[in-house]
Amino acid sequence: MTVPEATSEEAGMDVPGAVLERGHVLHRQSVLLEQSVLLELAASQAPDFQASLRQILKSDAELLGVERVSYWSFSAGAEAIRCDVLYRRDANAFDGGTELRRRDFPRYFQALLDELYIAADDARRDGRTSEFTESYLKPRGITAMLDVPVWVRGSLGGVVCHEHVGGAPRVWTAEEQAFARSIGHVVSMALETAERTRAEESLRRSEERFRLLVDGVKDQALIMLDPEGLVVSWNAGAQRILGYEAAEALGKHFSDFHPPDSVARGRPQAQLRGATARGRLEVEGWRLRKDGTRFWAGVVLTSLRDEHGRLRGFAEVSRDMTERKRAERQQRLLAAASAAEQQQRLLAEASAVLVSSLDSDAALTAVAHRAVPLLGDTCLIHLQEGGGRVRRVACEHAPGSRAERHCGDLLGPEEGEAPTELVRVLRTGRSRFLPDTSRLLQRLGEEDSGRFVLFRRFRPASVLVAPMLARGRTLGTLTLFREELGHPYTRGEQALAEELARRTAYAVDNARLYEELRRAEQSQRFLGEATKVLVESLDYETTLSRVSRLGVPLLADWCVVDVVEEGNVLRRVAAAHADPAREPLLRELQVRYPARWDTNPPATRVLRSCQPELYSDLSDARLLPLVESPAHARLIRELGSDTVLAVPLVARGRILGALTFGAARKRRYGPVDLLLAEELSHRTAMAIDNARLYQEAQKAINLRDEFLSIASHELRTPITTLHLQLQHLQRHCAKSGDATLCRRLDISARQIHRLDKLIEGLLDVSRISTGQFRFNLEPLDLTQLASEVLEQFQQEAARADCRLVLRAEGPVTGRYDRLRLEQVLANLLSNAIKYAAGGPVTVGVEERGDFARLTVQDQGIGIPEKDLSRIFGRFERAVSPRNYGGLGLGLFITRQIVEAHGGSIAVKSRPGEGSTFTVDLPRDFRPGVKSARAGPTEGPEP
Numbered sequence: 021m022t023v024p025e026a027t028s029e030e031a032g033m034d035v036p037g038a039v040l041e042r043g044h045v046l047h048r049q050s051v052l053l054e055q056s057v058l059l060e061l062a063a064s065q066a067p068d069f070q071a072s073l074r075q076i077l078k079s080d081a082e083l084l085g086v087e088r089v090s091y092w093s094f095s096a097g098a099e100a101i102r103c104d105v106l107y108r109r110d111a112n113a114f115d116g117g118t119e120l121r122r123r124d125f126p127r128y129f130q131a132l133l134d135e136l137y138i139a140a141d142d143a144r145r146d147g148r149t150s151e152f153t154e155s156y157l158k159p160r161g162i163t164a165m166l167d168v169p170v171w172v173r174g175s176l177g178g179v180v181c182h183e184h185v186g187g188a189p190r191v192w193t194a195e196e197q198a199f200a201r202s203i204g205h206v207v208s209m210a211l212e213t214a215e216r217t218r219a220e221e222s223l224r225r226s227e228e229r230f231r232l233l234v235d236g237v238k239d240q241a242l243i244m245l246d247p248e249g250l251v252v253s254w255n256a257g258a259q260r261i262l263g264y265e266a267a268e269a270l271g272k273h274f275s276d277f278h279p280p281d282s283v284a285r286g287r288p289q290a291q292l293r294g295a296t297a298r299g300r301l302e303v304e305g306w307r308l309r310k311d312g313t314r315f316w317a318g319v320v321l322t323s324l325r326d327e328h329g330r331l332r333g334f335a336e337v338s339r340d341m342t343e344r345k346r347a348e349r350q351q352r353l354l355a356a357a358s359a360a361e362q363q364q365r366l367l368a369e370a371s372a373v374l375v376s377s378l379d380s381d382a383a384l385t386a387v388a389h390r391a392v393p394l395l396g397d398t399c400l401i402h403l404q405e406g407g408g409r410v411r412r413v414a415c416e417h418a419p420g421s422r423a424e425r426h427c428g429d430l431l432g433p434e435e436g437e438a439p440t441e442l443v444r445v446l447r448t449g450r451s452r453f454l455p456d457t458s459r460l461l462q463r464l465g466e467e468d469s470g471r472f473v474l475f476r477r478f479r480p481a482s483v484l485v486a487p488m489l490a491r492g493r494t495l496g497t498l499t500l501f502r503e504e505l506g507h508p509y510t511r512g513e514q515a516l517a518e519e520l521a522r523r524t525a526y527a528v529d530n531a532r533l534y535e536e537l538r539r540a541e542q543s544q545r546f547l548g549e550a551t552k553v554l555v556e557s558l559d560y561e562t563t564l565s566r567v568s569r570l571g572v573p574l575l576a577d578w579c580v581v582d583v584v585e586e587g588n589v590l591r592r593v594a595a596a597h598a599d600p601a602r603e604p605l606l607r608e609l610q611v612r613y614p615a616r617w618d619t620n621p622p623a624t625r626v627l628r629s630c631q632p633e634l635y636s637d638l639s640d641a642r643l644l645p646l647v648e649s650p651a652h653a654r655l656i657r658e659l660g661s662d663t664v665l666a667v668p669l670v671a672r673g674r675i676l677g678a679l680t681f682g683a684a685r686k687r688r689y690g691p692v693d694l695l696l697a698e699e700l701s702h703r704t705a706m707a708i709d710n711a712r713l714y715q716e717a718q719k720a721i722n723l724r725d726e727f728l729s730i731a732s733h734e735l736r737t738p739i740t741t742l743h744l745q746l747q748h749l750q751r752h753c754a755k756s757g758d759a760t761l762c763r764r765l766d767i768s769a770r771q772i773h774r775l776d777k778l779i780e781g782l783l784d785v786s787r788i789s790t791g792q793f794r795f796n797l798e799p800l801d802l803t804q805l806a807s808e809v810l811e812q813f814q815q816e817a818a819r820a821d822c823r824l825v826l827r828a829e830g831p832v833t834g835r836y837d838r839l840r841l842e843q844v845l846a847n848l849l850s851n852a853i854k855y856a857a858g859g860p861v862t863v864g865v866e867e868r869g870d871f872a873r874l875t876v877q878d879q880g881i882g883i884p885e886k887d888l889s890r891i892f893g894r895f896e897r898a899v900s901p902r903n904y905g906g907l908g909l910g911l912f913i914t915r916q917i918v919e920a921h922g923g924s925i926a927v928k929s930r931p932g933e934g935s936t937f938t939v940d941l942p943r944d945f946r947p948g949v950k951s952a953r954a955g956p957t958e959g960p961e962p
């Protein structure tokens with residue numbers, strides 16, 4: 021540094037005549053000082069303000085001849101000054117470090133601010149500096165002060181202090197004051213210059229660093245563009261990534277690094293416009309290398325503006341993100357694959373649940389459970405049921421979702437109207453896709469109708485409602501909600517939900533079909549069982565009691581049967597409860613509230629209207645009108661009566677009674693139960709009717725038998741008398757020789773005999789039915805017996821123009837009742853003559869081991885096959901009474917006699933080809949020992 025040395029002459033010129041000259045010298049010296057200091061500072065790369073300051077202060081002290089010259093800098097806020105440098109002329113030494121605070125020397129600090137400089141000739145007395153007297157001036161022997169504030173860019177930066185040490189105060193001349201002020205100015209300039217030089221240097225350094233940085237960046241292309249988009253700067257990274265040397269790249273256009281298709285779409289220009297408008301633009305896209313290959317670039321384009329806001333160009337920072345993009349794509353593909361896999365798994369799991377369980381409510385809950393959270397925060401399943409009702413069967417939600425609070429009260433199984441959007445899906449069979457509900461929710465915020473109940477409660481962000489379609493019908497809906505914004509449903513998820521709903525629907529449909537089948541089977545079994553029970557007894561009270569037991573528990577928890585009896589009286593004939601502990605309740609019901617026409621329980625209503633009554637859901641409101649009192653209602657509730665069904669018992673148009681069934685909540689009677697109950701009641705009514713008819717028939721038969729028995733006894737007496745009288749007359753007539761009279765008497769006698777036989781037959785019937793048909797077994801030769809009976813019938817056969825033939829090879833003996841076997845042969849023979857139409861009749865007697873066989877064969881009219889088994893019954897006949905007389909008792913009595921002998925009778929016949937009656941009789945019959953050959957069967961083979 022070249023600082024002008026003050027010459028001793030110049031410094032010591034204090035003679036008055038030289039004042040002007042000295043002022044001149046001082047001025048020149050200050051100018052020189054300023055120039056040299058500033059030059060020094062500006063030329064230096066690392067300006068040393070301290071060194072310059074020392075130089076200035078030292079020159080100052082020399083030129084003004086002041087003992088102490090110092091520079092103090094202000095602390096921030098100007099609360100204190102600190103001595104940076106103090107030059108002491110006597111010691112030619114530099115010092116510093118003292119600090120003075122404003123609060124200790126307020127007047128001095130104020131004066132520095134207010135005045136251009138402080139020239140205190142007598143510093144100890146001067147108001148501006150007297151504060152220093154004791155603590156500062158006196159100890160240092162200072163008597164005068166000349167202090168000049170140093171202003172830097174409008175604020176107080178420091179102060180240059182001249183402290184005169186001496187016995188007396190010093191009067192500061194105007195030149196000295198001017199010089200001191202110029203020194204203040206020089207310091208100020210030096211400060212500014214030093215600061216600026218430092219700032220410039222640091223800017224240069226930072227630019228240098230920036231350049232190094234820019235060039236050091238190899239993995240990012242840092243490109244400067246001018247406002248037109250032409251390259252003005254190109255770093256090593258740009259060269260590496262894009263392949264152009266800086267020299268090649270400079271002057272190229274921004275769009276030269278874009279692929280042609282992108283340029284054709286105007287993308288580069290659009291990006292420049294975007295960055296111009298918004299200041300900063302972040303984009304990703306394909307860029308083109310020098311070799312024509314592409315890479316995926318992540319670009320930040322920033323517009324550069326000067327202080328006036330004018331566009332000066334663009335900075336483009338771009339990175340090659342091809343690898344990252346590939347990795348991301350792979351990640352996305354993997355995520356998609358895993359999502360697809362999860363979705364497939366969801367479908368597979370749901371299908372497995374659905375096929376493994378036919379309890380559809382539980383299965384549907386399991387499906388909904390699996391759909392959460394993959395497909396939503398909430399999954400609801402609603403089923404459409406009879407009568408347009410919609411029932412919610414499942415509501416599953418992710419933990420902590422809003423639905424957790426609302427699931428319970430949303431459209432419970434019992435209540436209300438279906439939400440609007442569900443109804444729409446049910447009606448159209450098309451899904452509702454609401455990826456973003458914000459506008460709908462906004463609208464609903466103001467609306468206060470009952471619509472959109474689901475939205476109001478859940479406030480979902482995204483919604484899907486898929487129809488459960490199976491075999492062309494919409495069985496219900498599957499609803500999915502997402503609560504959080506930012507994850508709207510996609511079309512892919514819609515398709516997945518539709519597929520899930522479709523599978524669910526098929527499962528529900530299958531379960532329903534199966535259930536129907538199962539119920540039909542069960543009903544068939546039940547009805548089969550019922551029919552068996554019903555035909556077992558012809559006593560109708562027993563039957564009804566069995567029916568009431570049959571109804572529980574399959575059809576009901578309890579069942580009662582009321583009937584209308586003679587005189588239109590109602591009576592409860594049977595009651596049963598599945599729970600034996602509750603049977604007493606049924607008795608109490610019967611005792612306290614017996615069925616009466618003037619009451620209104622379901623059974624009475626049914627008896628009055630003849631129509632069934634179905635109370636699927638017997639609420640309190642529906643129960644009250646049916647009962648006599650609240651206590652009655654309570655009793656009915658205690659039985660378990662949440663669902664009740666009553667059906668009439670009607671047979672041949674007549675109401676016989678009513679069946680009432682009741683069950684607790686787990687069951688709900690519907691049309692299927694009604695059908696089953698009606699079928700049961702139909703069969704029961706038939707059984708009751710049959711039993712009644714049977715009882716009536718039985719009564720009529722008894723009456724008839726009684727009548728026959730009395731009538732035949734009463735007829736017998738006059739016939740016997742008549743018979744005796746006739747015999748008497750015949751004897752007289754034979755003596756008189758009146759042939760005509762004799763013939764007439766013979767005819768009368770035959771008719772009397774016939775009458776006797778008829779009455780005898782009637783008597784036998786009544787004996788058989790009253791168990792008085794007795795036998796007297798004795799050894800007997802059947803051939804002999806047959807020949808005698810044939811003999812008796814010769815006349816009658818002759819009258820019918822009928823030839824009688826006996827075929828027997830010898831005696832056939834056994835133990836028999838002679839009169840009864842005579843009766844057997846007589847019955848068969850008289851039939852053969854009657855129905856033989858003049859043909860021959862052959863009677864055969866033969867021995868077949870332990871058996872004797874009698875046969876009566878004719879060639880007459882024969883018997884139709886359908887009548888063959890019937891003709892052995894009482895009063896059964898197979899001919900018209902107009903052509904052939906008879907009571908239809910002969911074969912009946914014959915069979916009774918044969919069977920009473922342990923034998924059997926059979927017939928072989930065809931219409932027009934004659935008949936053969938065969939009687940097999942054990943030869944040594946012991947009553948009470950059943951023969952192995954008994955029964956009206958065909959005879960044993962020869």
Ligand code: ADP
Binds near residue numbers: 881897906907909
């Ligand atoms: P009835 O001869 O009085 O009618 P039966 O009990 O003797 O009563 O016979 C029952 C029925 O069997 C007859 O009405 C007749 O139709 C049929 N029948 C019996 N024997 C013969 C027969 N030999 N040929 C054709 N039909 C016969």
